[in-house]
Amino acid sequence: MNTPITVQYKINAPVEKVWNALTDKNKMKSWYFDIQDFTLEVGKEFNFYEPGEEKKYHHQCHILEIIPNEKLKHTWSYPELSDAVTTVTWELQKEDIGTLVKLTHENVESFEGLGENFSKASFTEGWNKIIGKSMKEYVKK
Known part of the structure; x- marks a missing residue:
C-alpha cells in the first residue's frame, strides 16, 4: 500500500x-x-x-484543482525518466495567527526504480526544506 x-x-x-507565493511564478522562483x-x-x-x-x-x-487561498492540486512526473505520474496537493488553512501549509505527495513509490534521488526519504527531505525553510523565510519578508 502506498502511503x-x-x-x-x-x-x-x-x-x-502564502497563496501568492505559491501561485505567482515571479515569486515562486525566489523560494x-x-x-x-x-x-x-x-x-x-x-x-x-x-x-x-x-x-x-x-x-x-x-x-x-484550484480553490483560491485554499488548495492547489497538480500532477508531478519526470517524462524523460518514467511513465509514472504522482499527485501533489498544497492545502492552506487560515489560523488565528498565520497559515497552516499542508503538502501531500501521493504515489511517490512509483519513482523508486529511478534511484536514491527519487526515494520517499529524498522527497520527504526535499519538501521539508522547501516548505519549512525556503517558503517560510520567503513569506516572512
Whole structure:
C-alpha cells in the first residue's frame, strides 16, 4: 500500500500572502523553482528543472484543482525518466495567527526504480526544506 508523504508547517503570514507565493511564478522562483510556463488555470501544464545550469530532472505537471487561498492540486512526473505520474496537493488553512501549509505527495513509490534521488526519504527531505525553510523565510519578508 502506498502511503503519501505529508509535510505540514505553520507559517507566520496571512493565507493570501502564502497563496501568492505559491501561485505567482515571479515569486515562486525566489523560494521554490523557476517555472516560466506556470499559469494558474485547471488543465494547464507547467515544466521546470532542478536549479542549476545542467537542466537536471525535467519535471512536468498538470494543474488538477484550484480553490483560491485554499488548495492547489497538480500532477508531478519526470517524462524523460518514467511513465509514472504522482499527485501533489498544497492545502492552506487560515489560523488565528498565520497559515497552516499542508503538502501531500501521493504515489511517490512509483519513482523508486529511478534511484536514491527519487526515494520517499529524498522527497520527504526535499519538501521539508522547501516548505519549512525556503517558503517560510520567503513569506516572512
